[in-house]
Structures are given as structure tokens and as C-alpha cells.
Amino acid sequence: MSSIDMIIPRIEIDLGKIAHNAKTLKELYGSKGIDVIGVTKVVCGDPVIAGVLVKSGIAILADSRISNIVRMRDADIHAQFLLLRTPLSQSESVVKYVDISLNSELSVINEISKYAVKQNITHKIILMVELGDLREGIMPSDLGKAVNEVIKLKGIELAGIGSNLACFGGIKPNDEKMGYLSLLAEDTEKKFGLTLAFISGGNSANYDWFMSTKNVGRINNLRLGESIFLGRETLDRKPITDLFTDIFTLIAEVIESKTKPSLPFGDVCQDAFGNIPKFIDRGLMKRAILGVGLQDVLVSGLTPVSDIDILGASSDHIIIDAKQSEIKAGDTVEFNLNYGALLSAMTSPYIIKIYK
Numbered sequence: 001m002s003s004i005d006m007i008i009p010r011i012e013i014d015l016g017k018i019a020h021n022a023k024t025l026k027e028l029y030g031s032k033g034i035d036v037i038g039v040t041k042v043v044c045g046d047p048v049i050a051g052v053l054v055k056s057g058i059a060i061l062a063d064s065r066i067s068n069i070v071r072m073r074d075a076d077i078h079a080q081f082l083l084l085r086t087p088l089s090q091s092e093s094v095v096k097y098v099d100i101s102l103n104s105e106l107s108v109i110n111e112i113s114k115y116a117v118k119q120n121i122t123h124k125i126i127l128m129v130e131l132g133d134l135r136e137g138i139m140p141s142d143l144g145k146a147v148n149e150v151i152k153l154k155g156i157e158l159a160g161i162g163s164n165l166a167c168f169g170g171i172k173p174n175d176e177k178m179g180y181l182s183l184l185a186e187d188t189e190k191k192f193g194l195t196l197a198f199i200s201g202g203n204s205a206n207y208d209w210f211m212s213t214k215n216v217g218r219i220n221n222l223r224l225g226e227s228i229f230l231g232r233e234t235l236d237r238k239p240i241t242d243l244f245t246d247i248f249t250l251i252a253e254v255i256e257s258k259t260k261p262s263l264p265f266g267d268v269c270q271d272a273f274g275n276i277p278k279f280i281d282r283g284l285m286k287r288a289i290l291g292v293g294l295q296d297v298l299v300s301g302l303t304p305v306s307d308i309d310i311l312g313a314s315s316d317h318i319i320i321d322a323k324q325s326e327i328k329a330g331d332t333v334e335f336n337l338n339y340g341a342l343l344s345a346m347t348s349p350y351i352i353k354i355y356k
């Protein structure tokens with residue numbers, strides 16, 4: 001295989017646009033005293049992209065995987081690293097590679113404490129509080145008890161509290177939820193006589209709340225992934241003013257282009273994924289096949305840049321209605337990606353990453 005053979009399928013990444021989005025969001029949130037943590041999990045901790053975030057003024061990078069954090073550390077990315085998901089079995093690595101971690105289980109924090117003492121390190125933790133989305137978090141009524149335990153642990157610094165909404169339960173971050181988190185922060189500080197450095201209100205879904213609120217209260221931090229990389233808030237996926245929404249482009253090759261019927265002919269049975277497909281007879285149409293499929297990317301998250309339609313996909317192929325376009329074998333077709341498609345394409349070893 002020559003090097004030319006290897007550049008398709010590829011994802012093109014516009015680093016200048018990433019820098020613009022990161023700087024713009026940092027300034028916007030900074031205008032009301034909120035600092036931005038850059039979340040790198042959707043790009044698998046890509047060191048080139050991480051470097052751009054740091055150059056754009058982002059001082060803390062967060063990822064859900066230690067391997068991604070190690071990847072960035074090994075590439076000499078000068079940032080503080082925060083771990084979003086904290087497994088008990090990886091406590092030793094957490095202490096070794098991570099500066100701050102989000103936590104909601106005392107057994108995990110105990111284990112981290114053990115290794116922190118062993119390694120003579122102080123590890124910072126942010127206690128996550130359940131505000132209704134029903135993913136991670138301590139129930140608010142149990143927060144005081146948890147703080148009381150945590151502050152006794154050696155090698156552990158309680159650096160803050162946080163919440164995560166609009167991820168599992170689709171619960172909206174609003175003034176009520178953020179006000180409650182602020183209140184919990186104040187109660188905790190008063191009761192235990194400490195200062196919480198981080199009151200981390202959420203993620204890209206907090207944009208509408210931020211824009212509409214008259215008072216951010218004690219919220220001084222957000223963890224942003226999607227709005228940096230795709231330029232959108234995540235409640236309705238509305239584009240954010242002045243941000244780029246086309247940073248990533250997937251480029252695939254046409255491997256067949258022919259006029260064929262729109263209705264499969266023969267006895268109908270299951271397709272490659274066990275479904276019985278249904279089709280509408282629209283007569284003859286221009287159809288093309290692309291050399292990329294479900295093993296490479298979440299095809300349902302792709303939007304063609306030109307006027308063609310995706311008809312479906314199998315493991316290795318996307319079938320398109322080429323409509324009026326004159327595409328032939330060897331041509332390329334471009335797609336924009338939503339979060340799921342970006343996540344899968346960046347994770348795929350079959351898709352080459354090209355930086356512009």
C-alpha cells in the first residue's frame with residue numbers, strides 16, 4: 001500500500017477553527033467568571049488537538065480515559081489533567097497520571113488516598129452531586145456525610161463539587177439546578193470551614209442557562225467538549241454565535257457508481273444486521289457506494305456536504321442516492337459529523353486523521 005492509498009477514508013481537522021472556538025468560549029464564559037476545562041474524550045486525547053487547546057488558553061484538560069491522559073502527557077502537553085470517570089481498579093494510575101478527578105464513591109476515594117500517601121502526592125478531587133440526571137453523583141442529602149469522610153483522608157484535597165446534567169436523563173441545567181449547586185457549595189464551605197476552588201456546573205448543555213441567567217451564583221467552572229469541537233450547545237444542538245460548526249470533515253471514496261433500480265429484486269430476507277429492510281420503488285436512480293461503513297463511523301451521524309442522500313450502510317459500505325451529481329468511481333464525497341459520528345471516526349483505526 002502506498003502512502004497515497006492510505007489517506008482515504010480520512011477525517012480532516014481544522015486546527016485554526018478549534019483554536020477560534022476554544023478562545024471564543026473561554027472569553028464568553030470568562031466574562032461572568034466561569035473558567036473552561038477542555039474535554040478531549042471525543043478526540044481520544046489527540047495530542048495535536050490538545051496542544052491547540054492549551055495554546056488557546058485552556059489550562060485544564062479532561063478526559064474519561066487514563067490512556068488518553070497518558071497519551072497527552074507523553075506528548076508533553078503542558079496542562080493539568082482531570083479524569084472524568086474514576087474506576088476503583090485504576091486508583092494507582094489515577095494518582096500517578098492525573099491531577100484532579102471527579103468522584104462519587106467513598107471506596108474509590110479511599111483507594112486513591114492510599115496510593116497518594118504511598119506516592120507522597122496530594123490528589124485533588126471534585127465530588128459530583130446528583131442533581132436529577134441520574135448518572136454520576138452523591139445524593140445531595142448525603143453530601144455532608146461524604147465531605148466529612150473525605151476531608152479526613154490523607155493525600156486527598158477536596159478541590160470542589162460538581163454536577164453533570166443533560167447526559168443520561170436529559171435534564172436541563174437551569175437557574176434552579178445551578179442555584180442549588182451554589183447553595184450546596186456555600187453550605188459545605190460554611191459547615192466545614194473550607195474554600196472550594198471548583199464549583200463545576202456542567203458541560204456544553206449549560207450554554208442556554210449561562211446566556212439567560214442574571215446571576216451565575218457560585219458556579220465558576222464548566223467542562224466543555226462538544227461546544228468547542230462542534231460549535232453547538234447540546235440541549236437542542238443550536239449553533240453557538242461566532243463559533244465554527246464545520247471543524248471536522250469526513251472524506252470517503254466512491255467505489256461504485258451506477259444507475260440501478262431503487263427496489264431490491266429477489267426474495268426478501270434479513271440484511272447484514274438482522275433487519276428485514278423495506279424500500280419504496282422510485283424507479284431507476286443513480287446510486288453510488290462509498291468505501292466506508294459502520295465499522296468506521298456511526299453512519300446515522302453523518303450529513304453529506306453536497307446534495308446526495310445516504311440510503312443505508314453495511315459494515316464496510318455506505319450506499320448513497322447520488323441524485324443529480326455526476327460522481328464516478330475514484331471521486332470523493334464529504335460529510336459533516338455529529339458528536340456520535342465524530343466519536344466513532346476519531347476512535348476508528350481505519351480513518352486517517354489529517355490536520356489542516
Ligand SMILES: *Cc1c(COP(=O)(O)O)cnc(C)c1O
Pocket residue numbers: 039041064084102164202203204205223224225226227234
Ligand atoms: C463528556 C463529559 C463532559 C463534556 O460534555 P460535552 O457535552 O462534550 O461538553 C463534561 N463532564 C463530564 C463528566 C463528561 O463525562
